[in-house]
Amino acid sequence: MSLCGAIAALLAVLGLYLHIEPQLPDIASLREAKYQIPLSVYSRDGKLIAQFGDKKRTPISIDETPEKLIQAVLSAEDDRFFDHPGVDYQGLLRAAFKFLRTGHKRQGGSTITMQVARNFFLSSEKTFLRKFKEIFLALKIERGLGKREILELYLNKIYLGHHAYGVAAAAQVYFGKPLQELNVSQFALLAGLPKAPSSYNPFTAPKKALGRRNFVLQRMRSLNFIGDEELQTALAQPVNVESPPSTVELNAPYVAEMVRNQMVELYGEDAYVNGYKVYATVDSRLQNAAERSLQLALHEYDERHGYRGPIAHLDRPTTEQMLEKLKTLEKIGDTYPAVVVTLGEKSAQVRLNSSSTADIPWDGLKWAHKQLPDERIGAAPRSAKDVLQIGDVVRVRKVDERTWALTQVPTVEGALVALAPESGAITALQGGFDFFHSKYNRVTQAHRQPGSGFKPIVYTAALEQGYTPASLLSDTPFVYVDPWLQTEWRPHNYSGKFLGPIRLREALIHSTNLASVRLLNDMGVDKAIEAATRFGLPKDQLPAGLSLVLGSGSATPLQMARVYAVFANGGFLVQPYFVERVETQEGARLFEASPPLACASCDASGNANNGKNAPRIISPQVHYLMNSLLQDVVRRGTARQALELKRNDIAGKTGTTNEQKDAWFNGYTPAMVAVSWLGFDASLPLGKGETGGHAALPMWIDFMREALQGQPEQQFPQPADIVSAKIDPDTGLLADPNDPDAIFELFQQDALPGTEAPEATGAGGEPAAERPAESGMETLF
Secondary structure, eight states: OHHHHHHHHHHHHHHHHHHHGGGSOOGGGGGGOOOOBOEEEEOTTSOEEEEEOSOEEOOOOGGGSOHHHHHHHHHHHOTTTTTSSSOOHHHHHHHHHHHHHHOOOOOOOOOHHHHHHHHHHSOOOOOHHHHHHHHHHHHHHHHHSOHHHHHHHHHHHOBOSTTEESHHHHHHHHHSSOGGGOOHHHHHHHHTSTTOTTTTOTTTOHHHHHHHHHHHHHHHHHTTSSOHHHHHHHHHSOOOOOOOOOOOOSOOHHHHHHHHHHHHHHHGGGGGTBOOEEEESOOHHHHHHHHHHHHHHHHHHHHHTOBOOOSEEOSSOOHHHHHHHHHTSOOBTTBEEEEEEEEOSSOEEEEETTSOEEEEOGGGTTTOOBEETTTEEOOOOSSGGGTOOTTEEEEEEESSSSOEEEEOOOSSEEEEEEEOTTTOBEEEEEOSSOTTTOOOOTTTSOOBOOGGGGHHHHHHHHHHTTOOTTOEEEESOOEEEETTTTEEEOOOOTTSOOOEEEEHHHHHHTTOHHHHHHHHHHHOHHHHHHHHHHTTOOGGGSOSSGGGGGTOSOBOHHHHHHHHHHHHHTSBOOOOBOEEEEEOTTSOEEEEOOOOBOOTTSOTTSOOTTSOBOOBOSOHHHHHHHHHHHHHHHHHSTTGGGGGGOOSSOEEEEEEOGGGOEEEEEEEETTEEEEEEEEOTTOOOOOTTOOIIIIIHHHHHHHHHHHTTTOOOOOOOOOTTEEEEEEOTTTOSBOOTTOTTOEEEEEEGGGOOOSSOOSSBOTTSSBGGGSOOSTTOEEEO
16 A cells, blocks of 8 residues: 555656646756846046945955855755755655645755755745646756856855845844855854844844854864864854945046936946946046035025024033934035034034034134124134033034034035046046935036036137137126016126227126126127037027027036137047946956047047047137136126136136026146036025135136146147237227237237228128117117
């Protein structure tokens, strides 16, 4: 009877095998197993910026795996792994016996090979059919792969809790160390996790984790993997786990998010699991400088407008109460929450979240005039008690390695972006004070009025129309009336003064609005719009009216950086980009940037050679003149503060919009272009005196001080048909060479002025009185 039963059981198993075997997957795919590895983003110089993907995984080969870890895993999971054919029949019989005795299906009897089969090919459902598939598949795997190959798959695939897949990732998660630096006790703890990662989690269940680790150590001793002395040493060690230190080496989350978006667009959700390595164009040194410069500029603005008071106040707090409160407050930007614990006459001491304390000297307190309504601030504090009370919950920041200052999270925002002008590579990008406080990327998403930063486009178009740097413009009152809407527009200069006749160079240097409006009216708005689109600005961002010259359109900081890259590279339009290359986990290159480059030695079209050159959009002659004008903005105009960098190759233009809602500086050298912007997201006025030169230029200077370190000065070669001639500074006409008041000016050779004023004409020789005024507008003088 028992023989018949055994034969029947054997036939049943054979029938089940014949039914299941055709459904089993091809195990050859295991030889090329692709683990789900996060997307990693690096800077150009190899600093890790971010990782995206739920599964933390760091594949490791079996030859790199410490032998003691392998022994710990075998002790915990499958001590007969190197002896059985993929299925441990003894373990299966034990599991079957427990089922017959209790009536409950329980996990058990699974060898390492069976777990590999389940993890790579099967679901986690607990059914008899899945168990049989697991058994048959394990036998098939053993026939196709070697034992060490199977063990390597297991060690890299197994889930060990806290999003850690594989032993190498788990070593970082629980101990913050590479696998090779762990000891026997730590190996045993990791080896004990696969049985139930949540139950034996050393973070949340340290006592259970200790018991499971000790069980694995005892098993290792019973299998002679370790001796008595090694066992006692390992058992005596506490379960010390720590949150792993951040693996991020460079703080550039705005860049990381841009890369993530682009990778998902290209590869879909596979971008998160295929282990792609993306090298961005940002440089770690420049990125750090951009973040620091932006945060400092926002603090300086914020502090000019007064102290808003403490976040909260604790009345006679204990140390525990202070720490409890501080745990509820996060670090924002470069600001840390703190509680005031002592006050001196002109100093304070605060407790930080780390339980340490920091001393704040008077230099870090004296800025804190009380903020009053209507953009007013109170009297200067005379002592620390005028600013703080013991128990105040405040924010502090590090001024340098040793010095702290009272601060607050700025309500104003900013952006800073830098490009390599010859290629368009984004070398630094900071889209706001703190990405995790506001993910809005103001470099790429904030469409703001560029203010006077737009004027160089109009002046470029004017030079192309026949104007010269010596052309006289009129800086006098101007009124526009719309006859249909019956509204008036009265542009004015920031100073409120009128300068009368003024040469084109001086008009740009001093950013005179009225002269610029008259210039645009004379040359025609359509010419300016055509020029702006050549500079890469979309037409729908450009209003077809005379206010265009004052920057009433819109542009992002990145678009303005592209505009000024034309002046920085000799006259070519480059395309900004931020991904240098994309590699697979194995190092194969999937993509490498090959941008069109600015090429001053190419022909006028800029498209000589192999078509890899950026298009030339302004002639070398017009470029040379514009660079000269923009250098004078720094030397004698609204950006004179940049002279503190002590360089002769800096050029650029400030920008301030109506009611000081936006403050800009767009500046460059031939080696780098950078744009800084400061404003409120809600487009509120920044306040009196908060111009581009006062609010945004210091950010640019601080960044470029670092960015230009080691960069030699460069000057553009003067084209052969650009000449220098003496002119009368009052008339812009050629002067007697012996005139002591004459000054030198640059001209295109075929555009030299005469010695006498011609009949009043427009730039192209058309009588000025006949040039039509703006369509639909009436001009009144």
